Amino acid sequence: MNNYSNLMVVITLVLAFYACGGDRSNQSAETTTPVWVEDVHSRTIEEYVTTTGTAKAVKTSEVKSEMNGAYRLQLNPKTGRPYRLGDIVEAGAVIIRLENKEYENNVQLESKKLQIQITEKEWEGQQSLLEKGGTTEKEVNNAKTSFINAKLDLENAYITLGKMEIKAPFRGVIVNLPYYTENVEVASGSVMLGVMDYSKMYLETQFPENVMTKVKVGQKVKVTNYNIKADTLQGKLTQLSPAVNEETRTFAGFIEIENPDLKLRPGMFAKADVITVKKDSVLAVPKEIITTRRGNKIVFAVDRSSAEEKIIETGISDDQYTEVVKGLNKGEKVVVKGYEWLRNRSKVKVMK
Numbered sequence: 001m002n003n004y005s006n007l008m009v010v011i012t013l014v015l016a017f018y019a020c021g022g023d024r025s026n027q028s029a030e031t032t033t034p035v036w037v038e039d040v041h042s043r044t045i046e047e048y049v050t051t052t053g054t055a056k057a058v059k060t061s062e063v064k065s066e067m068n069g070a071y072r073l074q075l076n077p078k079t080g081r082p083y084r085l086g087d088i089v090e091a092g093a094v095i096i097r098l099e100n101k102e103y104e105n106n107v108q109l110e111s112k113k114l115q116i117q118i119t120e121k122e123w124e125g126q127q128s129l130l131e132k133g134g135t136t137e138k139e140v141n142n143a144k145t146s147f148i149n150a151k152l153d154l155e156n157a158y159i160t161l162g163k164m165e166i167k168a169p170f171r172g173v174i175v176n177l178p179y180y181t182e183n184v185e186v187a188s189g190s191v192m193l194g195v196m197d198y199s200k201m202y203l204e205t206q207f208p209e210n211v212m213t214k215v216k217v218g219q220k221v222k223v224t225n226y227n228i229k230a231d232t233l234q235g236k237l238t239q240l241s242p243a244v245n246e247e248t249r250t251f252a253g254f255i256e257i258e259n260p261d262l263k264l265r266p267g268m269f270a271k272a273d274v275i276t277v278k279k280d281s282v283l284a285v286p287k288e289i290i291t292t293r294r295g296n297k298i299v300f301a302v303d304r305s306s307a308e309e310k311i312i313e314t315g316i317s318d319d320q321y322t323e324v325v326k327g328l329n330k331g332e333k334v335v336v337k338g339y340e341w342l343r344n345r346s347k348v349k350v351m352k
Contacts, residue, residue, distance in 0.1 A: 032347045035338035037302050040328050042281040047316040048222070048273040049215055053205035055225075055257065057266045059170055059197035065190045066163040069098025071180040085177050089168040095177075095193055096166035098186060107161055112154045119147040172197035173262070198266050201257040203235070205272065206250040214276045215240065215253065222273045223257050225264055234258050237274055277316050283328060284321040289336055290314065300335040300342050301328065302350060307335060309344035 073082045074094050083095050123143040129135035168174075176194025180186060203223070207215055221235035239254040255272050257264065264270065290297050290312070297314055300307040312327030328334070333350075335342065342348070 032305075032349045033307075033338055033341050034351050035300075035302065035307065035335045035342070035348045036351050037333040038286070038336045040283055040285060040324070040330055040332045040334055042330065043284050043321060044278065044280045045282055045284055045316055045318050045321055045323050046273075046275045046279075047277040047318060048275045049207065049211045051205045051207055051253070051272050051274065053203040053255075053270060053272065055198075055201045055203055055223075055264050055266060055268045055270045057172075057196040057198035058200040058202055058256075059172060060175075060266075061169045061172075061195050062176070062191060063166055063169065063193040063195070065098060065166065065186055065188055065192050067098060067100065067103060067188050069100040069103070069164060069186060070183045071186050072097040072099060073180075073182065083174060083177065085174055087174045089172065089174060089195065091168055091170045093168045094165045095168060095174070098164045098166070100164065103164070104161065107157045109154075109157050109161065112150065112157050115150045116147070116154055119143070119150045123147045166192045168193070168195050170195065170197055175266070196266055198262060198264070199258075199260055201259050201264060201266070202238075203255040203257060203270060203272055205253050205255065206245075206248065207240075207253055209244045209249050209251060211276075212244075212251065215274055216276075220275045221255050221257075222275070223255070223264070223270050224273075225268050225270050227268070228263060231263050233264060235272065279316060279323060282315070283324045283330060285312075285324055285328070285334055286320060286336055287317055287322040289334065289339055290322060291339070299328070300339050302333045302335060302348060305347060305349070307339075307342045307344070307346045307348045309342075310334075 073096055075081065076083045076087055076089075079087070083089070089095065123140070123146070126135055126140040126143040130137065130140050172195040174193065175196045176191070178191055186192070215237060217237055217240055219237045221237055223233040223235045224231070235255045235257040237253060238256050239252075241252040244251045255274075257270075285299055289299050292298070293309075296311045299310050299312060301310050302308075310327050313325040315323030315325045317323065335348070338348075338351075
């Protein structure tokens with residue numbers, strides 16, 4: 001009897017053990033996975049080819065002195081202080097004057113002004129005499145020629161005196177202003193001023209040969225600098241070389257950049273995204289949630305309290321989203337976090 005009792009105890013324990021194991025198995029099968037979801041909706045997707053290069057100003061000029069003279073840095077009327085690096089200047093603004101009295105005297109400006117008055121009166125007098133028959137047509141023409149030459153001499157005098165002024169050749173920013181002590185004698189041919197207009201810039205870059213059929217002149221470009229990632233500038237692809245470099249397997253391109261606020265500076269390294277395809281109002285999902293199983297691209301959509309495996313067909317992609325051509329409907333909720341642990345029909349709990 002004792003042996004029988006002992007046997008019954010063992011059987012009972014074994015049954016209890018398997019019963020507990022069965023409960024745990026059932027409990028495991030019913031495990032609920034927490035997930036985060038996002039509605040499928042329409043958006044604009046741009047596919048692009050990315051390249052890099054150094055941004056350069058469209059206009060740049062270095063102004064040298066054309067004569068000797070004492071250095072006089074002028075005041076900036078916008079600030080009330082002497083011009084300095086970084087100042088925006090208008091075309092024709094006088095930045096520096098070189099004073100040279102001997103040079104001014106040699107020009108004889110006042111004498112040339114007087115000569116115009118004299119020759120003009122002589123011409124007028126000859127015309128009056130011609131009307132009265134007191135002179136010839138030749139004398140009138142000679143007087144007119146003298147007047148014209150006097151005017152040209154005065155214009156040349158102003159041009160000569162203009163060499164005493166260092167002017168901004170166009171509207172731009174002072175990027176080079178070599179230091180000279182006030183009143184120091186500056187030699188002819190010295191670098192006096194550097195000006196750049198970088199409200200428009202260009203990027204000379206190289207494209208890999210495998211994108212030659214994708215990039216075309218006229219395509220829009222988004223340009224960013226790695227130091228100012230939040231600011232995206234607009235540009236346009238303006239030139240493409242038809243020849244491929246045999247060593248690098250690349251071809252050259254030029255991108256013009258609109259830079260009205262002067263955020264991008266000359267010499268900065270920039271990234272350019274050339275938009276090759278743009279689609280508006282297409283269904284899209286975050287590209288990282290798409291996984292591949294058995295050769296199919298899939299995402300998980302939540303149906304009530306379970307995750308359903310959806311086989312999808314995709315189109316173009318940008319850096320964040322991929323177009324869904326087939327397999328999802330607008331408004332469906334796709335799993336964007338927690339999808340790594342899911343299988344088809346897994347129980348899920350949507351987290352807020």
